[in-house]
Amino acid sequence: MPNLSTLALPNLKNYPYCKINIYGLVPTCIVRLYGGQVTSWKNEQGDELLFVSSKAVFKSPGAIRGGIPICFPQFGTHGNLEKHGFARNRLWLVDDNPPPLPVNSGIKTYADLILKPSEEDLKIWPHRFEFRLRVALGPKGDLFLTSRIRNTNTDGKPFSFTFAYHTYFSVSDISEVRIEGLETMDYFDNLKGKERFTEQGDALVFESEIDKVYLDTPPKIAIIDHEKKRTFVLRKDGLPDAVVWNPWERRSKTILDFGDEEYKHMLCVEPAAVEKPITLKPGEEWKGRLELSAVPSSYYSGQLDPDKVLHG
Template sequence: MSAETASSSTAGPPAPVQRPTRRFTGRNNRGGRSVILSQPGGYSTEAVYRPPQPIRGGIPICFPKFFDEEFLEKHGFARTEVWILTHDTAFPPPTPDHAYVDFLLDHKPDDFQDWPNHKFELRLRVILGPTGDLTMTTRVKNVNTNGEPFAFKFAYHSYFSVSNILATRIEGLQGLDYRDYLNHNQFTEEADVLTFEEELDRAYLNTPDEIRIRDLELRRVITIHKDDSLPEIVVWNPWEDDAGLISDFGYEEYKEMICVEAAAMDSEITLNPNEEWTATQRLSAKEY
């Protein structure tokens, strides 16, 4: 039967939704073990897998620092340390049509001098849904036994692949104040959509719970759904000059990427002993 004569009454049933899967790998030449959550139709970007080099791509976790008073970038140690695979009983497992994995980080490198020797637990649950939605929930707990509080900042440093940065739009930021890290000043966003024509590095304040990345060439919208624990959105693209200065960043790759990061970094979060902070973001995509 030709495509022209097929109809809804004669076509076969739709293909079943394929469930995501979880797979553990052994040690390899990339430096260690991996946990791979897979959903058909997904893809990954090239990066350097060589500890302690942070991976240029994916969703690095920025903790406990982000930017200091002089606007110098300090992402902290969470994205370069080895995490422990665990099982977090604080949250119930998702339904069987989801794949998930739990991680724990409870140590810092000896040479990280910007944060005292606090005892902490940084837990991360990653859930991949049957339609490709990716949910990440983070819990930070102060487990100091000396009664000392500690303060931190946090961000999901998310890299997104786009077809063309010139055909990429960020929606949901109009009317918001933002800090511009390129000229060290604060402004208000007047445009109804954010477009890209040069290097951009900003932190938008008091943002709504949903921010959209619209890819005009792919006709695809990626939505960042986040809770109130992540009030800021950081938007970054290095553009041509800065891309050429980043050793693990391809010279032309700025044309096909954008970082849009749900964050808590405008003011520090302070936890007393036994107190806990929780934040969640969910990423979804659809064609239009």
Template sequence: MPLNIFQDKDGLPRIILTEPKGSSAEVLLYGGQIISWKNHRKEELLFMSSKANKKQHKAIRGGISACLARFGDLSSLEQHGFARNRMWSLDRDPSPLPPLDNQSSVDLILKSTEVDLKTPCSFEFRLRISLNAGKLILIPRVRNTANKAFSFSFTLCNYLSVSDISEVRIEGLETLDYFDNLLNRSRFTEQADALTFDGEMDRVYLHSPTKIAIIDHEKKRTFVLQKKGMPDAVVWNPWGKKAKAIPDLGDDDYKIMMCVNSAAIDTPILLKPSEEWMGYQELSTVSSSYCSGQLDPRKVLYGFH
């Protein structure tokens, strides 16, 4: 499908993806960031901060963005990511990925530069974003173009729109070990049958399943996150006190958002010269009733469509 590219009122080049069922996605070339994903009912599925700074040279808080960092940099994931602060280009040669005839998609590329001291090494970072009915698919690829190996950590940061954070539950992370970034990365084992929120949370769940369900009871909607090549999952919500301290986040925004991120953090991704790493993330939504209780885990958490 042809791409619709235009500059918005902030002067940022923007790509609009649409598909026949009526859903849409908006992608900024700056940061390679997805700032909107709407279903066929025109309901926004991604969260965007009420104080989002849409000026260039600063990542926008919200949507979906890719963070690539030197392995061993254990500072907040929200502070990671030179890729989120660079202008990407359209990738005219996305090989070896095949063209997609039945999906609306865009291929982006970001190449390292000699003057960019924040990059981990010489590389090519490619990102395919594809929109299908009820699905948003991201395929990140990083190729080592240097003559020496390097390692890095990676995350796709997904800001999801929810009705009320206190009414949301996450299924699929039970019994897993996790690092708690609020307690100096102390390691614990998840004891709850499902993850719920009653305060600030910043955790890295290790060796998480290929599918995770985020159930929003009030909206009767479930996000299904499917991922490959990114074994960890990050769950983050700043809650009230921390939200007030974040300049580009509204004081009450924490109530209607959450981050559930696909990540490779605990074990580095190591690339030898000319090697390429590829990940995969698929976000989809299914209807779920407040009265239905847990969804069928065989269908949501383990079954592949």
């Protein structure tokens, strides 16, 4: 049985959350029923690995600024739907009838949530669906998110959607961070009218605002925090793209639920399906999976050493 509890928060403006842990100890994870959103992930030392803004608002109608918001049924802004879709702004339920765990999955504890459209949702996006989300921890504290989206339309109509795990990582200093695994990839630059470019250089480093959608990316990406000597390793399946975002100084001052200087301590790297929308016929199901791990890393000539996590 999962070590799972659903707790009511003392502030009634906040929504309840599920706390996931292993045998009552760290590592731990908190996923809130509001938004189906992970807002905390701590390692064995109790270090917080996800960024949540000090100005984040934990109540409807907005999304929580930080953690891992879920962008569905769209990423970005298109048509009548709100930016990044409505899934991150809805109250999810604990799933009483989740799909079974795969054999020998290595998952030790988990929570299953479900989202179905309300009548109001159907007015703005006229498609019936079941969105099942499993948030799990492995024995070493790795964090797993598995999304299963099924078309339950009874009118025979397919629907299409885009998707992202809008993951906010906590970093020591954005100027001390690099990303490996996206070099030579094509990307759309949202700061330049979504013009298409090819990434140059051996790795991504950060000196100014960035908002890019990398296309057909590899299944493994590494975020290297030199100051903390920590590497986040992202492994993804069913999510071909990767969004990289940091608002930097000028943009940060325009975001109401974000501190002016907080851009220095966060980086969004978001496994996504953006360029090519996913289409489901009635009865069909899509699955997108994200695995996150945080490992100690040392450096030699600017490269990961000794594990070479990108190629392991």
